Amino acid sequence: MEENNVPAWRKSSRCGTSTCVEVAKVDDQYLVRDSKNPEAPALSFTQAEWDAFVEGVAAGEFRF
Structure with a gap:
């Protein structure tokens, strides 16, 4: 975990x-x-679930 047990949150660039x-x-x-x-x-x-999600986004699986 990050220092002091506080996660370093990142917002989407969009x-x-x-x-x-x-x-x-x-x-x-x-x-x-x-x-x-x-x-x-x-x-x-x-990690495996996150990788599958990122690959799905890159492949356009979530476009409507």
Whole structure:
């Protein structure tokens, strides 16, 4: 975990000024949260799950 057990949250580069998702890597987990509600529990993903998500985004699997 980051220093003082506080994850280093990063916002999406496509956020602009609106609410967004934030991501942090802690040990072998990727955490995802809603920036407008940072106190809510974060979703947690393994390295394999995160890799599959990133590959899906790159492949356009989430385009509507």
